[in-house]
Structures are given as C-alpha cells and as structure tokens.
Amino acid sequence: MTGVFARWWSSIAFRQALIFGALVVFTMTVLLAVFYMQTIGVWQRRFDSQIETTTQHLVEYQKRSGSFALGGHINALLGDGIDSDTEVYTLVAPDGHLVAGNLAVTSDITVPRGISEHSVLRAGRPSRSRLRVTALNDGSTLIVGRDMQDLYELEKLIRAAIASGAFVTLVMAVAGALVFRRQLERRIGTIRQTAAQIERGDLAQRVPISAQQDEFARLSRDINAMLDRIHGLMEGVRHVSNTIAHNIRTPLSRVLARLYTAQNASNPTEALPDAVGFAIAEIQDLNIVFDKLLRIAEVESGARRQTFTAVSLNEIAINALELYDAVAEAKGVTLTHTLEAEPSVAGDGDLLANAVANLIDNAIKYTPNGGRVHVDTQREEASVTLTVRDNGRGIPEEERARVGTRFYRLDRAVPGWGLGLASVMAIARLHGGSLQLADAGPGLIARLVLPATLA
C-alpha cells in the first residue's frame, strides 16, 4: 500500500492534484466555520436580549402584582403553546421549593448572576440552556432562559456536513489526481519514447504532435525544432569533415607525389627546385584554407558575441570600397555606392568588415571587364541591409542553395577556396542576421541583412 502511494506521490501530476484538493477542502472548512460562528453568534445575542427583556417584564409584573400572581403568569406563559419547545421560566420560593416553571431546580442554579449556560433538566429532559437568574425583592428567585439544544443539533449537522463534504472532496481530488496523472503520463510518454529511440541512435525520430494546440503540442514542436537543428549540425559536421579530409588530403598527396617524383628522377638536382617551389605554394595554400576554416569555426562557436559593440555599417562599407576601388579600376569594373543614413548594428567590426570585403571581392571577381558593382546600405525599422549587386554571370537558381557550403565552388577556373560565402553566412548568423542571394538578371544580388540596434 505504501509502495503504491510512494509511486503515486513521485508523480508531479498526482502531487499537484492532491495538494489542490487539500486546498479546496481547507478553504471549504474555513468558509463553513466562519459562516457557522457568525450565525451562532447572532442567534446567541438575539436570545440573550430576549431573555433580558422577558426578565425585566416579569420582574415588573412581580412588583405590581406579587410573587403569587407571577407564578400564575408563568404557568400561563408555559401553557400558551408559543415557543414551548425552547422557553424556560421558573420561579423558586425563598425556602427553595418550586412555585411554577419547567426546570428541575438544583441549588447551583439559584445563585443570582448574569446570562450563562448551564446543563439542566427541562421538563424532565436534560438539556443545555442559557439562563438569567434574578433575585426578587421578596426573597424568591426568578429564572428565565432558553433551551439551546436545537442550536447544538444544528451545529452537529453542520459539522457532519463539513466532514462528509471534506471526505467527498478528498476522494474526488485523489481520483482526479490519478486521472490527471495518467493523462500527463500518456502525453509525456510519447516524448520519452522518442527520446529513448533517439538515444538508441535513431536520429530521424520526431515527437508526434497531437491535434490539440496545448502546452504539450507546443513543447513537442520546440523539441522537434531543436532536434532538427541538432540533426542539421551533425550533418554539417559530417559533411565538413568529409570535405576537409578531401580538400586537405588532395593537395597533400599532390605535394608528396611531386616530391617523390623529383627524388626518384634521373636527374634530381634539376627536378628538385621545381618540386620544392610547387610544394611551398601548395602548403601556403593549405595554410590559408586551414586558417579560413578555423576562422569559420571560431565564428560559429559564437564566442565573439561577447565583444559586440555598436558598429556603423557605412564606415565598414566605405573602408571596404576604398580597399577594392583600385582592384575594380584595374579590372575595368565600375564600383559605385549609395549609403543611407547611419545604419548601425551591434556586432564585431572585424568580422563584419571581413564579410563585406568578401561580398565585394566576389562581385568584382565574377563581373567581366566593363561590368558594374553597386553597394548600398539601407535602414529599415528592425534591420539594416547591405546589398552588393553586380551584373556579372550570377548564380543559377538551382545552385544557389548549395552556395555557402564549405568548399563549394561555382567555377573551378576562378581562383579561390570555396570558403568565402560560407564565412559570410557564418558571420551573418553570428549576428542574428542572414545572407540572401537573388537574381539581378543578369548578375547577382547579395543582401547581408542584420538586426538594427535601437537608435
């Protein structure tokens, strides 16, 4: 039994429902108790004032007509059939014998005092009554009172009602708790099942979403979104390690092959300088690739978010434009710009400069002699956009989604490493923004969209 309860108690749904039930019982008891106390109090005061006025009335009656007449009056009151279940009138002679009335007289109730409660025998039945005992001028004693037994019966009734009410509530709370627990368990069960399957290695599993749009459906969706992101990251890692292996091993094997060939050549002294030159160039290239990969990894780790400051995108654009104007001029590409009023973002100046330089570099690289590259900045309510637009060959729509994956290169004839846009995208993501590519027909529109800082 305790085992079963311990198991129930370990469920948060059960505990919550039970605690809630207990709270309901407690509130109900307090309410009824307050109601009861108030009612009893009112009645008691009313009875007391009634006793008081009747006593005064009878005392005056005795003064006017004497004790014997009072006895008669009391007998008449008791016999009139009004309040005969509750009224108490008794007149005791100075020598202690009963003149008239419905109380069995005992010595301890004939002492004059204010209104108080006593256990008495009224009309031969034991009862609790409130009594007012008054000494009259001729030495006899008048007792006026009210039998409270009916009130006590009511009190008992209310108590029983409270008790049975509390019991029913408690039973319903436990039953509700059990139902609630089962409901919760069922909903969480599906999530746990999915988690267990994923733990076993089935990463494609997702939490089934129920038709109800409740908290659990929202939680399940959040969990699924998280799982999608993790899945994506893992795919990314796998892809990256594969491509890294490919892109580093290929040049390494080229270098080795060239050096071995030179070493084994019939005339090594002639072949070696060439091979060494080739090796140096390849290794320098490898170093650049490695450096770029590390930089992307550093950006993706998010560590640099700690040092974000307010950065003006215009300053960055001007700096990059002044760096590339000579290259554009030498290539016969017209580089123009329109910069809008102060688009400022919270970010890392170095990284943003890197991203902007990359976009301009790309645009110039893929635009033929006589082409145009235009850079502009725009500020909208919540975002700042830097657009680089060229009229070069652009990127075919079907290729656009793959641009930005590491080592992906549209044209192997153009020198490069296939890491430029990947790094721009990583930088945009770090800043909570994005890189959007669109067709300029002909050419490419690259939009770096970043969240604006509140001015």
Add this chain to the structure above:
Amino acid sequence: MRRCLIIEDDTENAQYVANGLRELDWIVAVCRDGVDAIGRAVDEAWDLIILDRMLPNDLDGLSILKTLRSLGRKTPVVVLSALAATDERVRGLKAGCDDYLTKPFAFSELAARIEAVLRRSQPEEGVREMRVADMRVDLIARRVERDGRSIALQPREFRLLAYLLAHQGRVVTRTMLLESVWDYRFDPQTNVIDVHISRLRSKIDKDAAVPLIHTVRGVGYMLSPARPTRELAQ
C-alpha cells in the same frame, strides 16, 4: 650587434628563425625550456625576445611575458604561436607583447615585423615633414611634392604613403599594410594591396628619375631612394 632570445621548444622552428636572424647580423640565443627561459629573459639584456606559447610542462609563454612585464622590463616581445583565434591574439596583446604572429609563417614576414616593432619602441615625435630623394611630404597639411611638382593623392593613398615613409628603408608586408592602413585584421587573399601600390606608384614614381617604391618579391614593399639589396629581399 643586436641580441635576440628565442624561446621555442621546437628545434626545427627555432633553428629556422635563429639562422634567419643571424644572417641579418643578430646575436641569437635559443632557449627550449620555459623555466630556463624566465631566468635568461630576466637576468640578461636583450634587444628582442621571440616567444612561443605552448612550451614543455604545460607552460604558456604568456606567463613568461607577464613575469617580464611585471618586473617593468620593456624589452620588445614578438609572440610566435599556432594559437590563432582572435581571443588568443587579444590575450597575447593584453599580456604585453608587441606583435603576435601565427604559425606557420614566412621568415620574411617575421623579419619585417621585427623591424617595425623595434622602430615603434623608439618613436620619432613631432615630425612635420619628411624628405626622400626629391620627394617632400608635409604630414600635417597632407601635401606631396616631387621635384617641386605637387602630386594629388586620395586620403587612403596618403595614409599608405605615410606608412611606407615611416618605415622607409625597411620592408613592409601586405598584412602589415592591411592592418595599419585599412585596419583589417584578416587577409582578403586577393591582390588588393598590389593594385593600390601600383596606383600609388604610378602617381609618385611616374616620370621620376629615381623610383622610390620597390617591390620585394614574395615579401612586400619598400620605400627607399636606393634599390633594395638581395639580402633584404630574402
């Protein structure tokens, strides 16, 4: 003769740097152990210290640097490390190094940076005007004259020229120019700097009897009235 202490545990690397510096007439000492290195760095007088970061016994070269600086030594220190991330670089500069170069590197780049660091440690102040051969440059009014003929330069071209002038007779590398003229701490990898230099050259050296801007193959550029010698080019 200038004295340099190389603190580096990789023999091959240390030898490469030491040989290069000896060819440039330095007296070089190599220290492969971190604890020894602290003693030598503090006890002897050096014109330059080249410091590796990951030393034997889990010792970070930066702790040697911090010790040195806490003792008030202002010896120029160039850190040479495989740790290239920005925050590592920042940590190096905060610890008090004068330059931070990541491995692998070309010796020519290191040599150029050493010259720049040594030059920086003895600043020339209050220079208003500089002359090289028949070129006169007013650094305050930003005016350039060659053979009495005024040359119009864009602001960025002027900064480029001013930097070359400040290092005249010494090689400056492309990354050094990117860092100081464009404030770029990354290398765009294209020939941007070369194009800028050739544009500057066409304005400065056109029709001039003596060319001033020279290309040092595989390294960078130099501003000098005389052609760079073979030794410098290496």
